[in-house]
Amino acid sequence: MPPLLEARELTKRYGATIALESVDFQINEGITGLLGPNGAGKSTTIKLFLGLIGPTSGSAEVLGERPYESVESRTRLGYMPEHDCLPASVTAAEFLTHMAQVSGIPPAHARTRAADILRHVGLDEERYRSIGEYSTGMKQRVKLAQALVHDPLLVLLDEPTAGLDPGGREEMLALVRRTGREFGISILLSSHLMGDVESICDRIIVLEGGRVTEEGDVSLFTQETQTLYIDVDDHLEELVAALSKRSIAATVDGLSVVVETENDEQYDAIRDAIVESDARLRRLAPRRHGLTDIFRRAPNE
Amino acid sequence: MSEAQGEVFDLGYRHYEGPREGRMRARKAIWINGVRTALGIGRGWSSKALPILLFIAVITPAVVISIAAATAGDLVDFPRHDAYYQIISTLLVIFSAIIAPELLCPDRRDGVISLYLVRPLSPTDYVIGRWLAFLSVTLALVYLGQVVLFTGFVLAAEEPVNYLRDNWLDVPRFLLAGLVVAIFTTTIPLTVSAFTTRRAYAAAFVIGLFIISIPVAGILSICEEDHGRQRNEFGQEPEPCRPPTGESAKWFALINLSDVPIHVNDLIFPEENTSEFAQLVAELPSIVPVAWYLLLTIGPGFVLWWRYRRISI
Numbered sequence: 001m002p003p004l005l006e007a008r009e010l011t012k013r014y015g016a017t018i019a020l021e022s023v024d025f026q027i028n029e030g031i032t033g034l035l036g037p038n039g040a041g042k043s044t045t046i047k048l049f050l051g052l053i054g055p056t057s058g059s060a061e062v063l064g065e066r067p068y069e070s071v072e073s074r075t076r077l078g079y080m081p082e083h084d085c086l087p088a089s090v091t092a093a094e095f096l097t098h099m100a101q102v103s104g105i106p107p108a109h110a111r112t113r114a115a116d117i118l119r120h121v122g123l124d125e126e127r128y129r130s131i132g133e134y135s136t137g138m139k140q141r142v143k144l145a146q147a148l149v150h151d152p153l154l155v156l157l158d159e160p161t162a163g164l165d166p167g168g169r170e171e172m173l174a175l176v177r178r179t180g181r182e183f184g185i186s187i188l189l190s191s192h193l194m195g196d197v198e199s200i201c202d203r204i205i206v207l208e209g210g211r212v213t214e215e216g217d218v219s220l221f222t223q224e225t226q227t228l229y230i231d232v233d234d235h236l237e238e239l240v241a242a243l244s245k246r247s248i249a250a251t252v253d254g255l256s257v258v259v260e261t262e263n264d265e266q267y268d269a270i271r272d273a274i275v276e277s278d279a280r281l282r283r284l285a286p287r288r289h290g291l292t293d294i295f296r297r298a299p300n301e
Numbered sequence: 302m303s304e305a306q307g308e309v310f311d312l313g314y315r316h317y318e319g320p321r322e323g324r325m326r327a328r329k330a331i332w333i334n335g336v337r338t339a340l341g342i343g344r345g346w347s348s349k350a351l352p353i354l355l356f357i358a359v360i361t362p363a364v365v366i367s368i369a370a371a372t373a374g375d376l377v378d379f380p381r382h383d384a385y386y387q388i389i390s391t392l393l394v395i396f397s398a399i400i401a402p403e404l405l406c407p408d409r410r411d412g413v414i415s416l417y418l419v420r421p422l423s424p425t426d427y428v429i430g431r432w433l434a435f436l437s438v439t440l441a442l443v444y445l446g447q448v449v450l451f452t453g454f455v456l457a458a459e460e461p462v463n464y465l466r467d468n469w470l471d472v473p474r475f476l477l478a479g480l481v482v483a484i485f486t487t488t489i490p491l492t493v494s495a496f497t498t499r500r501a502y503a504a505a506f507v508i509g510l511f512i513i514s515i516p517v518a519g520i521l522s523i524c525e526e527d528h529g530r531q532r533n534e535f536g537q538e539p540e541p542c543r544p545p546t547g548e549s550a551k552w553f554a555l556i557n558l559s560d561v562p563i564h565v566n567d568l569i570f571p572e573e574n575t576s577e578f579a580q581l582v583a584e585l586p587s588i589v590p591v592a593w594y595l596l597l598t599i600g601p602g603f604v605l606w607w608r609y610r611r612i613s614i
Contacts, residue, residue, distance in 0.1 A: 050419045051419075052418060052419065052613075052614060071324060071420075071421045071422060071423050071426075072323055072324055072421050074419060074420055074421050075321060075323060075420075075421050077419065079416070079419040081412070081415050081416070083412055083415070084411065084412045085411065085412035085413055085415050085416050086411060086412075086413070087407060087408075087411045087413055088411065089344055089345065089348065089407075090343065090344065094343050098330060098334055099416060099420075101326060101327070101329075101330035101333075102326075102327045102330045102331065102416075102417060102420045102422060103327065103420050103421070104321045104322045104323045104324070104326045104327055104420075104421055105317070105319070105320075105321065105322070105326070106319070106320055106322055106326065109317070109319040109320070113317060116315070120314055130345075146416060150317065150321075151316050151317035182313065182314055183314040184314075184316070
């Protein structure tokens with residue numbers, strides 16, 4: 001079976017502006033995050049895979065087919081745009097039934113699919129209300145539902161938490177996670193929010209300036225570092241002195257003492273230093289890399 | 302006696318394993334949705350009220366003529382199938398101008414178009430689906446009136462069978478003429494609607510365009526009435542009335558947009574159209590009104606297609 005999505009030497013230029021340059025990657029099952037700052041080429045990548053624009057050179061393939069040349073290849077793709085895309089005057093049930101039919105599902109099956117998917121996104125009770133009466137969070141659910149109503153193999157989500165309050169954001173992320181894990185639908189999630197990507201994605205592809213700069217499993221980018229944070233309630237200076245006596249260099253960062261560990265044996269010495277300083281320990285943990293670190297690095301690093 | 306027991310199971314997400322009909326189903330869905338949108342089906346009463354009122358207004362002349370013919374028992378003096386489209390042309394323009402934008406403007410304003418075009422549907426499929434949807438509604442409208450009229454005439458005739466035998470050719474004629482009218486009143490309003498997201502702007506522009514074309518054509522092609530002009534002091538007849546554009550008047554008569562399909566219909570029906578514009582256009586070779594009609598239909602149709610080919614989402 002070919003990869004769900006595959007970019008090969010994919011290049012897109014708008015006049016003199018290069019949106020994507022010779023990009024190569026594959027997307028298979030699971031939840032993949034497409035990360036990058038504004039203007040990195042995320043939207044262009046999505047449009048190329050949806051067949052809305054054609055590449056300048058190279059290819060963007062969906063299940064081995066080129067969507068720009070064959071609209072039929074979009075039958076197993078779903079898309080949730082960032083911007084508003086819902087009619088106000090129709091009910092969610094009517095709208096989803098129609099969108100299922102536009103995806104090629106016959107009317108009788110379309111009605112059943114619409115009801116099923118609205119139940120899965122938590123809008124079972126509200127499905128006969130006009131969409132115009134919905135809250136922002138409910139509208140986001142309808143947007144996700146229309147992307148799933150024809151049971152795609154892969155769904156492309158463009159900033160699915162945009163405009164949501166913290167509670168709504170958590171609910172939407174949980175729904176996206178369920179879609180990927182329980183429904184078994186693969187996801188390409190485009191976002192500039194590291195937290196969203198970090199919390200639900202298995203893999204990430206990082207775009208900057210139209211090029212892929214990083215690619216791999218999320219765990220690779222969130223590994224533990226050698227930096228140890230010791231959070232104490234008091235006796236900070238005594239702790240630093242006790243560490244120094246044991247030839248361990250330490251710095252103070254707020255209420256934390258920060259130590260660059262060199263080997264595991266140092267942990268015994270650190271424990272002894274805490275006991276000696278009589279400091280009340282609140283937390284002792286290694287710092288983890290975050291996805292934000294990717295964008296903090298120097299461009300040529 | 303044991304009580305009936307029930308248990309609810311959450312079956313979880315189930316993948317769809319039914320038929321997938323691809324692009325043909327998508328095209329059909331756009332067409333059916335367009336028809337439903339035009340008629341306000343599946344929407345609130347406010348969306349239904351206007352199409353219903355306009356439908357009634359367009360059908361009313363046929364009903365009135367049929368009843369009057371049945372009452373009088375003499376069909377000679379009543380407007381017939383050839384005149385019906387001219388009678389309803391203004392109403393038809395208003396209907397098209399108000400309803401056609403419903404099929405295109407909200408999809409672009411609300412962003413729904415971006416969901417259509419990521420499905421197995423090209424921009425051409427979409428715009429043809431919408432065009433066919435509105436053509437279907439307009440055809441239903443114009444044919445319904447003619448069917449009412451024909452039925453009324455058959456029932457009003459002294460010998461209905463003889464009437465049918467003598468006038469059956471009216472049916473293919475009004476079917477063809479109705480198609481000519483419907484294609485025209487579908488294409489121009491939809492093309493205008495492709496350039497704005499505001500339905501009211503599109504409706505106002507179309508109505509304005511058709512209304513303005515009538516006096517402009519009139520001023521340029523029809524001479525003023527010569528009522529009250531007297532013989533001169535030598536008892537000679539006054540100069541015959543001449544339109545301001547002289548011999549070219551018959552060309553300027555084509556400017557009246559609502560009559561453009563009527564001039565083609567005048568070639569379909571054997572009866573003579575006695576309106577002033579029709580009389581002027583009748584002086585032109587038959588190919589001229591047909592070519593003018595095709596230009597004003599194919600031209601906007603091409604612009605509509607081109608506009609959606611270039612749409613970016």
